[in-house]
Amino acid sequence: MSGRPSTGEAVGLLESELRAARETRADLGAEDVWRAFLRFGRVRFDTPDTPDVDGLLFQYGTHAFDAPATFTLDFTRQFDVIDSDGEHDHYVQVHCELRYGLAPALQDLGSFNSWFFHDVEDDLDHWAQALRNQPVWTAISALKPAETRVYQEPV
Template sequence: MTRRLSMDGAVELLEGELGSGQRALDDLVTEDVWLAFLRFGRRLFDVPDTPDADGLLFQYGIHAFDGPPAFTVDLTRQFAVSDSNGDHDHYVQVHCEPRYAVVQELAERPVWATIQRLKPAEIRVYQEPA
């Protein structure tokens, strides 16, 4: 039987995957971040045995939530949490957000082709209840 990991350590596990190539976060290109997120996505976590209890989400766009506008790619893993009766209670989300300077190419070309080899200006990893 495969041992399933606790959601409590998900952020640290994702941070470990990002650093597993022995490179500083400042040296990672988007492809490195994506491959680290895929490794994280293959890990089995202790979640309820229900449909959609563990999912991968992706969104992107230009946002200025906590600073100047940045092109942000939000790679998210979402875990369902059940209450003591086994009913759905809430979700927990673990985010990996590479952020980039806003450049014209991002408005004119397919996103992945544009950012694949770029170095993010910043990479945020955090967890929040959804």
């Protein structure tokens, strides 16, 4: 036993970090959510000792997956699920999505994504700091998300 939480506890731990950031989720801005996600990102889970098994994804863009088109800023943690033979079976992703309206300034950003993998990349703080240069932060600085969703899905 590693003493680390299981990946099945990931959504609950992310929710706890979000609650610690503000009184209610409606009070959370992108900065609050990002800081909570990074705290969550520092928690190491009980995962196999293989490369690319525990990754963080920062992504944004305009999408219409399950509703009318919105600009979405999505912080995702992805775990590789290994089968009994030690081979890749599927991934589980824990998302924290911030959805905004379709302001032209947001649509003009296009889309972007960047990955970080524990035990492969150099430093989580370095990755996070590099993302602070993304134009999305300026574009959303005065905006509150219309919706913040936390969910888990197999992919």
